Amino acid sequence: MAGGFEGTQRAVNAMGLALGRLDASAAAPLLEALAERGLAEARRDDLLRRLLIEVRLVALNCRAGKLLGIGESALPITAAELWPFAEASQLAESLHALEDPEGCFRAQLAMKVPGGTVHVLYTSWREPTDPPGHITFGLLDVSDQVAAEQALQQQRAQMAHADRLSTLGVMTATIAHEVRQPLSVILASAQAALRWLRRTQPDLEQVEQCLDMIVLGGAKAEDTVARLRQLAAGRSEARERCALGPLIEETVDFLRPELSARQATVLLDIARNLPAVRADGVQLRQVLINLLINAAQAMADAQCWNRALKVRARAEEAAVQIDVEDSGPGIAAADRDRLFEGFYSTKASGLGLGLKICRQIVEDHGGTIDHVPRPSGGSIFRIRLPNAA
Amino acid sequence: MPMLNLRDGTRLYYKDWGQGEPVVFAHGWPLNGDMWENQMMFLASKGYRVIAHDRRGFGRSDQPWDGYNHNSFADDLAELLDHLDLRNVTLVGYAMGGGEVTRYVGRHGSARVARVVLIGSTTPKLGQSEDYPHGVPQVVFDNVRGGLMEDRAEFLRGFARLFFSTGNDTDEVSEGRLAHVHHMALQGSLKAAHDAVTACAETDYRDDIGRFDVPVLVIHGERDAFVPFNATARQAAALFPNATLKVYADAPHGILFTHKDQLNQDLLQFIAD
Known part of the structure; x- marks a missing residue:
């Protein structure tokens, strides 16, 4: 295939690197126009469309040819044939290397290949041997x-x-x-x-x-x-403004038969005027149900003589903090680190997914969930959710 | 208030109602002799002499620093029976009081005793050990001691709830009853409650049971949350040489209150036999 990489040929072959070169010498006016401030969207799209046509793929090594499904005889071709239009602005950025010989650009792209796309990590830079207006790029599948x-x-x-x-x-x-x-x-x-x-x-x-x-x-x-x-x-995945007070009350009320079956008594301590959060109510209920049943289960399994379950909600700075606190045996220090991992459970019957999913859901909401040990052995699961903007 | 001065100077409170054949009651952790009020009222009115003490460290008895083990409890009971010179006694023990009367017979013999009733009793052993796999895991008692040390009053409030709980949504207990149990529990000392948990968990009564030569009635709530039926009464009934077992279906630990009529009748029938 077309050359330009001869100096490092052995290294390139040994590492299986996919390399190529773009000729952007005709694209300079387009890049200049794109850099203008306050460009209308339609105008910008048109410039990008033309950029994809003006920039040409002029060289590929053997590996890159295989990856992109392009034969040597087909070169040169326009960038439009492999570069997705939705990512055209990335190409424009990549070409900034023309002015900055030390620069290096990286992006993850879905490049067009015959019959579909291939996800690549695209890295571009300017080789000293590159002719003016050309840049070299590498592709990682x-x-x-x-x-x-x-x-x-x-x-x-x-x-x-x-x-x-x-x-x-x-x-x-x-x-x-x-x-x-x-x-x-x-x-x-x-x-x-x-x-x-x-x-x-x-x-x-x-x-x-x-x-x-x-x-x-x-x-x-x-x-x-x-x-x-x-x-x-x-x-579900619908995010809406949620008032946490009623959500907690409803959930606890809903679970009351479950909790009393495990002989747990519930105390709610919810601050008035809690700020709303942006959340998926079904998912937050899932988190609360998990924590409440876990706590009641832990106290029943441990045959605790005091099975008090407390749910406390407080407004913190820019967040709402919900504590689910039990008077159970607590969690051994050795188990604490692995608590939120999947398939880890101290319960004989547990799949060990509950807390992992709780953490996933809370983090998806931009919040945190942590375990805080109580001095007498019980557990607090502390959730912090950011206030709705 | 009748008080008995014990060997180490501790004053033991007891009450002594009615006349007739004596029935002596030993209460459960961490309450006091008042927990027997329904049974004492009933039996005294049926022509029995009913006596209940507050165990050392609990109720209205003194709160010494030590002596909270079952040998000491049994010796306190022996001093009381000797002091009142009671004969042909029916000993009724509840929970850790069941352990107390069992150790009494094991340690002092049955010369004064006609029969024994064990209700929700910690016999033959409450805590799990290598040679007693049926028992409650030791971590449960660590948790109890931890709860007492952190906030005794709050812990005992939870205890009072579970005292009446079977886990059915039909559970019903009056606020007054909860407050009564909580109050009795608070009257005891932290040291006594703390040490007695260990005594409850660790004392093994199997050797005492082997020395029994009087009839025993074992009564237990099927859904006792503190002294699980399988851990105790089921094993005890098989070990006593001459025992009758009565299991109250769907009943909690606190059957003295929740099943008082049934319990009173069973007591009367056993004593009158």
Whole structure:
């Protein structure tokens, strides 16, 4: 293939480096125009479009040719044939090396190749041997890495979903209670309504009251099912202004049967006028449910003689701090470091995903979650979430 | 207030109601003799002499620095029975009081004793050990001592709740009852409560049980959160030479209060037999 790299040929071959050269000698006026301040978007796009056509790929080594799927005989070609238009401004930046011989530019790009794209780490600089207006670039194939990252993202979402489902699995007491309670209201009201109707003089006012109760019970059941479905649903990701006080109260209220099944008593200590946060309510509930059930479980498993669970919420500087505190046995120092790692659990039945997912969710919200040991052995899980702007 | 001066100068409070065959009650950690009020009222009105002391360090008894182990508790009880010169006694022990009466028989014999009732009792052993795998893990007691040392009053408030708890959403306990248990618990000393946890956890009564020659009634709440049925009563019933086991279904530790009528009848029936 076309030369220019002969001096370092052996090193290049040994390391499998993909190298190429761009001729941007015709692009100088375009670059100058692009540097202007207050450029209209349409004008800028047009300049970039022309830049991709004016800049030409004039040399590739064997490795780069294979990577990009371009044969030697095809050269020169326009940059537009491999450089995605969405990233054209990166090309403009890359060409600044023409004025700055010491400079070096790096970017991750999805380059166009026959039949698709290839993710590369693109590095450009000026070689002393480069003709005027030319720059040299190297490509590192990072397709595998990008694919792995995408798979990881997908896996994380799946894990968070699995965690919600498994949380639902342990929430049997709550679910049974939440469903049974409105059902028994509906049943009792319906029976009462029938009795009022079957009187020789039916009392329609009473029947109306009974029907109102049935509607209320139905609405409550529907609301419960909707909440459970939200938890069970695969995706949410909607960020909105959340008032944390009511969210905490609702969640604790919702979990009450679960907590009392583990003989835990709950004390809420929520400051008034907490600032709102920008959050996905379903995900924050998931975090709280995880922490609360964990705490109650820890105290029950450890057969604690005092099973007090406290949730405290305070406004801190530019953040809201939520403490979930238990009077359980606490977490051994040796386990503390690995607490938020996946598949690490001190519970015999635990998958060890709960806290990892809690941390992921809280960090996705720009917050932090940490474990703070209590002097007598209990645990505090401390969440800090930034205030909504 | 009747007080007995014990061998080390500690004054032991006790109450002594009614006339008839004597029934002596030993209370649980960390309460006092008042916890027996429903049983004492009932049996005294049925023609029995009922006696309950406050264990050293608890209730209205003195709060000495030491002596909080089961040999010492059993010796205190022996001094009380000797002092009142009681014969044909029914000993009723609750939780750690069950350990106390069991150690009494093991250490002082059954000359004064007609029968023994163990309710929610820590016999044959509460804490887990290599030779007693059924027991409660030691870390539980570390946690209890830690909670007492950090904030005894708050810890004991939680204790009072769990005293009545079975984990069913049907649990119902009046605020007054919770306050009563909490109050009794607060009346004891920190040192006594702290040391008695260790005594409860570590004392092994299996040798005492081997020396029993009187009938025993074992009563236990199935969902006792402090003294789990499987860890204690189930094992005890198999070890005593002559024991009857009654398990109260879905019942908590505090059956003296929550199941008082059933318990009173079972006591009366066993004593009258």
